Amino acid sequence: MSGIETVRVIVDAEKQAAKMIDDAMNEAAAIRKRIDSLVQQQRQQMLAEAKKQADDITARAGAEGRVEAEQFEKEAKEALQSLVERASARKDAAVEKLLTILTQVE
Amino acid sequence: MAETDKFTEDILKTAREKAESIIRDAQTETQHASDEAKISITREAEAIVRNAHADADAVKRRQISEARHRTKLREQQEKDKIVEEVLGQVRKRTSELAADEARYIPMLTHLIESGVKELREKTAVIHVNKADLERMSSLTQRVGKSLGSVRVEWAKEPIQAMGGAIVSNVDGTIRIDNTLDQKFEALQPKLLIGARASLFSEMNPTRDPFE
Secondary structure, eight states, rough: OHHHHHHHHHHHHHHHHHHHHHHHHHHHHHHHHHHHHHHHHHHHHHHHHHHHHHHHHHHHHHHHHHHHHHHHHHHHHHHHHHHHHHHHHHHHHHHHHHHHHHHHHO | OOHHHHHHHHHHHHHHHHHHHHHHHHHHHHHHHHHHHHHHHHHHHHHHHHHHHHHHHHHHHHOOOOOHHHHHHHHHHHHHHHHHHHHHHHHHHHHHHHHHHHHHHHHHHHHHHHHHHOOSSSSEEEEEHHHHHTTTHHHHHTTTSSSTOOOOEEESOOSSSSSSSEETTTSSSEEEEEEHHHHHHHEEEEEEEHHHHHHHOOOOOTSSSTO
């Protein structure tokens, strides 16, 4: 092999080596880029799931609250009805008692 | 030749190792970033769910609290209605008292006499309503027995009242209001409390709420 050929072989090898490193750097950049996109996608997916779960929790609580409130009001209505009936039965006695207070001679 | 080959092989080997290291570093770095991102996203998602639980509790509590409030308001309105009915009935019965002379005349006499005593004047002017003015002659006989030297005059103009009397001095600058209307107004807070206790007492309905 002549001196010129030897130099050419070495230059080719260095070119090939430079390309290898260049390719590796491009691949590394692609890996970083892929992971950014993957993380972003994963984030959106997980947060969307969490948001849906949150909406379900709130909706369920709202429905439970409505049921409890309705039940409470139903019971309270019955209790009030009974209170009104009891009070109505005591009205005449109360009138007499108040009248006595009002007309009593001190 | 062999030396050149070895030299180029070394160049390529070094480059290969360097390339592998670059990719490995990128993979390690991205794996690390991915793990960190996952932890952070998980925390974020957990916070959303945790907040939802807190919101849910608040929503539930608010609905029940609003129901309680509505119920309380309705109960209060019903109670007020009944108390108003009772007080209205008491007012009506008070205005009808005058028809029951056996009960009313001693009371009217007492109201007039206590007014005169409170006035502490030599002459007292008695103001009564139209119906009582018509009973003036029988009232005059009853009133005055316990008044000593106080001179009693009857105002000719009737007052607007359910019953009772206003006792004034001659020039009308001092007035003792002993009408049933005034008594009703003055006793109203007590009557209200009494009516509520009498109507709505749960503890012991037979207990006298005025005592």
